[in-house]
Amino acid sequence: MSERNRPVPRVGMVGGGQLARMTHQAAIALDVDFRVLARSAGDSAALVCGDVQLGDDRGLNDLLTFAKSCDVVTFDHEHVPEPVLREVEESGARVRPSRDALRHAQDKIRMRTRASELGAPCPRWRAVTTVGQVESFGAEVGWPVVLKAASGGYDGRGVWVADSVSEARTVLDRAAATETPMMVEERVPFRRELAVQVARSPYGQVATYPVVETVQRDGICHEVIAPAPGLDEDRATRAQELAIELAHALDVTGVLAVELFETDDGVVLNELAMRPHNSGHWTIEGARTSQFEQHLRAVLDLPLGSPRTTAPFVVMANVLGGEDSGVFDRYFHVMAKDPELKTHFYGKQVRPGRKIGHVTVQGDDHHALLERVRDAAAHLKGASQ
Amino acid sequence: MSERNRPVPRVGMVGGGQLARMTHQAAIALDVDFRVLARSAGDSAALVCGDVQLGDDRGLNDLLTFAKSCDVVTFDHEHVPEPVLREVEESGARVRPSRDALRHAQDKIRMRTRASELGAPCPRWRAVTTVGQVESFGAEVGWPVVLKAASGGYDGRGVWVADSVSEARTVLDRAAATETPMMVEERVPFRRELAVQVARSPYGQVATYPVVETVQRDGICHEVIAPAPGLDEDRATRAQELAIELAHALDVTGVLAVELFETDDGVVLNELAMRPHNSGHWTIEGARTSQFEQHLRAVLDLPLGSPRTTAPFVVMANVLGGEDSGVFDRYFHVMAKDPELKTHFYGKQVRPGRKIGHVTVQGDDHHALLERVRDAAAHLKGASQ
Structure with a gap:
């Protein structure tokens, strides 16, 4: 449905998951053409985008075709093989983040090697x-x-x-x-897990969001509290500085998500992602500029938006799939109970344990907020109340 | 690109303008299927929606086909002729707002007759x-x-x-x-113009936004200040009550926008619109629930979201088209100058004086906010700085 010949750039996102879906929402407000490369018309982003190329989002031929139609290529995931990325770059496409940056998010050995060289605190x-x-x-x-x-x-x-x-x-x-x-x-003896996001543009501007606490169970992020309650200010600053140092050193363009452990001694680098990230979904309502808009601004080399928060605390919970496939019918109870709750669903087939959406609330008391999102997420999953 | 057989309702919006475009953004988060009936693939909403029926958005045949594919039909504009609406309703489609309600927004004589009967203050x-x-x-x-x-x-x-x-x-x-x-x-000797929005669901729930001041020039809304600065509290309450009374009396489902004059003696009813409205664009960032999400919740008979504001003042300015067609290049200056400014562009061909987008800021001092949005809107129009 896209009409070219408009004097706006076209950003192509490789992968049709929920990150592309939410980036599409941000692209609409900025009025940049946004196109996704998705595997199936039923993919999360393909369900809602006006401009979808169906194809293999890791395969050379489809990526080359896709890149040719876009001014900037960026990613919903890290799974495009490095040799494919190399050929896409060599075709003249503007790939952001670049292959050189991205391989640090694709290969944990390379990431650890580089982070260690840079003096970043690693396990x-x-x-x-x-x-x-x-x-x-x-x-x-x-x-x-x-x-x-x-x-x-x-x-x-x-x-x-x-x-x-x-x-x-x-x-x-x-x-x-x-x-x-x-x-x-x-195995790092951590007190809790943290995450911080920084956006970096080719122009060299960076913008960092507050450090958040992420609550993981079974390796899956369940809740995010922004900012991380009670986090020592020096530690928070150190975590943000670390994110900025990594973004510059790895020449990241777009959003970089840095996952950290907090130990008794400070923060330790866990993982990196070079895209909008689950730990930043709270920014949709909780920051002046969402991570999705920020990613678009960064890859388009636009000035970055303010990462300032909109409330003392913003708390997000992922909604995981339950046993039955219907979620819509459960909106009634949840919305009637909590009119301030923001729901984000991804259009995914429900499977037990699969991330199918998230909910967010804002306010002053993070304990109360956490209870509200947990309650909503449990109900939306279909757990007994 | 839509995949049916998902257990979510499909809302169809008649008309492919910016209201449908922004409603699409809200539909994504709620994960309801959203389809537009647009005249051309280059229409504002058609550029970004995954599910578009091209056709005559005022013609019977296209509307009947469209309605048959949707669980609820709603509107981006009031221009569908009443006889067409009657046939669409008689086909069994769920039309919200109904023809009976909508004709009060379509026909000013009917509106004035009914409002006068209801004792609403009219010129x-x-x-x-x-x-x-x-x-x-x-x-x-x-x-x-x-x-x-x-x-x-x-x-x-x-x-x-x-x-x-x-x-x-x-x-x-x-x-x-x-x-x-x-x-x-x-000609009403008004001090200023006001507007207020209320959403009403078939279930009978209503939610009212704060009364805003609208600044019009040449009959076109230029700026909106939410809430209306210095508005007497009784008057604000009276305006909200009037909106609720009208919504109930006219059996409105969805968002009702009520435009008012403030005179020395009180408020006087000017116009009605039964859809999201320019005077409510500030709610995207400025209220916990945007008017677009609220409209969807209302027409789907979901519980309404909180209309609570997110800042002491939220100010919006429309961006009008200028002499040259490119706007994107002007983002750089505006975004660098004001990182908290939110831009919304509609993908429209630029024509002098045409509404092509809007900008919003939030904060404590409405004078300063107004200056910021005016400055941004002027630059984006391409006026000399």
């Missing part, structure tokens, strides 16, 4: 190919250890806590079967 | 067919008088201020040539 870690290497690492840092697939993981997938050499062997054998490069890390 | 008025009737009305209430086409007007079109009988004759002759029913009203 002790090692790339491993044999169980013997894990055994000696465990002897050095103590058991249990954390085994990670270098690439391809998300939402807890690709991460295993191994209590023993025999558990590590099982994981490594499976990884060897799929030729997955592996690494091992110490 | 003195009369339906007229002859210049003699205008002459005697002018003798009664004083000149100048305001002549209005009973239907079809917007943004100052269809409204003429006549200083004399001879001016009135010119207007009436032209109206007679197109068989346009006409009315005459006293």
